[in-house]
Amino acid sequence: MQGTVASFDQSTRAGSLLTDEGMPMDFPAASLADHIRHLRVGQRVFVETGPSGEITSIKIWT
Numbered sequence: 235m236q237g238t239v240a241s242f243d244q245s246t247r248a249g250s251l252l253t254d255e256g257m258p259m260d261f262p263a264a265s266l267a268d269h270i271r272h273l274r275v276g277q278r279v280f281v282e283t284g285p286s287g288e289i290t291s292i293k294i295w296t
Contacts, residue, residue: 235281242273251279251292261289270294 235253242249247263259281266273270292273279282291 235283237279237281239273239275239277239279241275244272249273251281251289253281259289261292265289265292267291267293 235255237251237253237259240250240252240258247266248261250258250260252258261281273292273294278295280291280293280295281289284290
């Protein structure tokens with residue numbers, strides 16, 4: 235799925251996003267790909283979710 239970053243706390247590396255389906259979701263720092271050091275509000279991302287709907291992986295568009 236794809237989404238747009240709504241908030242990002244650089245000190246904790248956690249934040250929230252809005253999916254293309256309009257659903258707001260929070261994400262933990264552990265879900266960020268290793269190469270991601272910062273996300274900006276409005277940035278497009280690829281999102282993978284686990285069986286219970288939690289975000290397990292976020293990757294940025296290149």
